[in-house]
Amino acid sequence: MLRSLGQRPVTGSDEDPRVAELRTAVSRLRRGLAAYPAEFPDRGIAEDELAALAAMTVDGVPETPRLRRSLLLIAGAIGSVSALSRGLSDVRNAVDLFGEQPRGRG
Template sequence: MLRSLGRRPVSGSDEDLRVAALRTAVSRLRRELAAHPAEFPDRGIAEDELAALAAMTVDGTPEVSRLRRSLLVIAGAIGSVSALSGGLSKVRDAVDLFGEPPRR
């Protein structure tokens, strides 16, 4: 579903639909993480990186390589918490909308 989103603006604004999808997915995962009752060693890392991702959605189109790095950090921090896997998948799908980072 998210893959069909392009760079068209959201109705009534000039916002990139990919950015809107990323903002929504990050917000959802942040809420799920906040509501998750169990503590785990890298929870703080995941929370910090999700906050960084949320901040990236404020200033226009984020840098793809930075998005991918954040996704890896978040996946590493919460990857074994199965209750958060759906939210993590949505964030990954939203990051994928931006394509691959440029080759060096």
């Protein structure tokens, strides 16, 4: 694609699109959780793991096992809160972009 004189490439254009997708999904779920008015027992766990996921998107491509562990903790913490199910699904889909879950040996 040709650029006009003086135009710069979009910032972050060399970023892994999976990381960008994960960052966006995590941000949306964090905002949804912050806006959710009711308290529930594992809210702190969900907030901590979402913060961890957000931090993982800063330094390049995160480790898939760590992403999956955080996803499981978040799902366990907010899985029954139907108002957050769309955001949780978006995070799960973003984590899935990093590859399939390893299969057992055999």
